[in-house]
Amino acid sequence: MANPLINPRRLRLLSYNIQAGVGTRGYHQYVTHGWKHLLPHRRQHDNLRHIGSYLREFDLVGLQEVDGGSFRSRFINQTEYLAQVADFSCWYSQTNRRLGRFAQHSLGVLSRLPIGEVHEIRLPGAIPGRGAMMLRLGGEAAPLVVMIAHLALGRRARRRQIDFICRLLSSYRYAVLMGDLNCDVRSAEFGALLQGSGLCQPLMAEKTFPSWRPIRQIDHVLVSPELRVLDTEVLGVHASDHLPIAVELELPEIISIEPLIARREEPLTEPIRGRAQHP
Numbered sequence: 001m002a003n004p005l006i007n008p009r010r011l012r013l014l015s016y017n018i019q020a021g022v023g024t025r026g027y028h029q030y031v032t033h034g035w036k037h038l039l040p041h042r043r044q045h046d047n048l049r050h051i052g053s054y055l056r057e058f059d060l061v062g063l064q065e066v067d068g069g070s071f072r073s074r075f076i077n078q079t080e081y082l083a084q085v086a087d088f089s090c091w092y093s094q095t096n097r098r099l100g101r102f103a104q105h106s107l108g109v110l111s112r113l114p115i116g117e118v119h120e121i122r123l124p125g126a127i128p129g130r131g132a133m134m135l136r137l138g139g140e141a142a143p144l145v146v147m148i149a150h151l152a153l154g155r156r157a158r159r160r161q162i163d164f165i166c167r168l169l170s171s172y173r174y175a176v177l178m179g180d181l182n183c184d185v186r187s188a189e190f191g192a193l194l195q196g197s198g199l200c201q202p203l204m205a206e207k208t209f210p211s212w213r214p215i216r217q218i219d220h221v222l223v224s225p226e227l228r229v230l231d232t233e234v235l236g237v238h239a240s241d242h243l244p245i246a247v248e249l250e251l252p253e254i255i256s257i258e259p260l261i262a263r264r265e266e267p268l269t270e271p272i273r274g275r276a277q278h279p
Contacts, residue, residue: 009250009251009253010230010248010249010250010251011059011060011113011144011248011249011251012057012058012059012060012246012247012248013058013059013060013061013062013146013176013178013221013246013247013248013249014054014055014058014060014061014062014235014244014245014246014247015061015062015064015148015178015179015180015219015220015221015244015245016051016061016062016063016064016237016240016242016244016245017063017064017065017150017179017180017219017240017241017242018048018051018063018064018065018066018078018239018240018242019065019240019241019242020065020066020067020072020073020078020103021044021045021047021048021051021067021073021078021239022044022047022240022241044073044074045081047239048078048081048082048085049085050237050239051082051237051239051240052081052082052085052086053085053086054235054237054244055082055085055086055088055110056086056087058110058246059111059112059113060109060110060111060112060113060137060146061082061086061088061108061109061110061111062107062108062109062133062146062148062178062179063078063079063082063107063108063109063110063148064107064148064149064150064179064180065105065150065180065240066078066079066093066106066107066108067103067104067105067106068093068095068104068105068106069104070101070103070104072103073104077093078106078108079091079092079093079106079108079109079110080093082108082110083110086110088110088111088112089112090110090111090112090113090114090115091108091109091110091111092108092109092111092115092118092133092135093106093107093108094106094107094108094120094131094133096122096129096130096131096150097128097129105129107131107132107133107148107149107150107179109133109135109146109148111135111137113137113257114137115135115136115137116135116136116137116138116139116140116143117135117136118133118134118135119133119134119135120133121133121134121168123149123151123152123161123164123165124157124160124161124164125152125154125157125160125161126157127152127157130150130151130152130157130161131149131150132147132148132149132150132165132179133147133148133149134146134147134168135147135148137255137257138255138256138257139255139256141254141256142173142174142252142254142255142256143172143174143255144174144175144176144251144255145169145172145174145175145176146175146176146177146178147165147168147169147175147176147177147178147179148178148179149161149165149177149178149179149180149181150179150180150182151179151180151181151182151183152182153182155183155189158181158182158183158189159189159192162189162192162193162196163192163196165177165193165197166192166193166196166197167196169197169198169199170196170197170198172224173224173226174224174226174227174251174252174255175197175199175223175224176199176221176222176223176224176227176249177193177197177199177220177221177222177223178220178221178222178245178247179219179220180218180219180242181193181218181219181220182218183218184216184217184218185201185217185220193222194222197222198224198225199222199223199224200222200223200224200225201220201222202221202223202229202232202247203232204217204232204234204245206233206234206243207234207243208234208242208243208244208245209241209242209243210241210242211237211238211240211241211242211243212238212241214234214243219242219243219244219245220245221245221247223247223249226252227249227250227251227252228249228250229247229248229249229250230248230249230250231246231247231248232245232246232247232248233245233246233247234246
């Protein structure tokens, strides 16, 4: 049975780069275990089940570096698989980079709340394949907008993507941005993100990368000032090269979480394919 929403005014969020189910324990394994990013391996499903056991405690989970169903994942959509393992009835998968049958680089969301709208977003950059997913929860009068993103490694491309995201989010009163943003809190582009989007970073000093000895804080959950943050935590889940971030929010009463009829709106940019399942 799915873990129900315990308190309708509180929302438990988790953001996690799962590295396509590849567990990494040291820099050397990027070389010695590099084949796992191309070929299926026997520990992959065990690792995903381990991840799924932690996801059960949350209401909304944003996933990065998920495989959408290719040879390396035994043609299993990992978002769907984790939804089954963690008893989420509502999930959505968005593939941003397709490498034929060998890899489907995707974002994913798992939700215990009905999702009213899903927008698939192509992020700008010289090399295609970076994307973001924007969700609307609650009623149209006062929606909660949640964006899940995985930004580029290069600073110039990342800054263009941040400027684009700021234009999308700045008009919403209640918004959350979470994901692997590939920039530290002390970077110029992170400062530009806070200023341009109007979002705030919950007080959190823990690093998230690499998972075996974290020295960088590149995974983030940012929220609108009107959303009260009750708790934040970086979880010690060593199933990827990143650590997941958990945030608990208190929602204003104006945000309705009554069930909505899930529907797909016109995307904000050129559409890319994704898969969805709703209760």
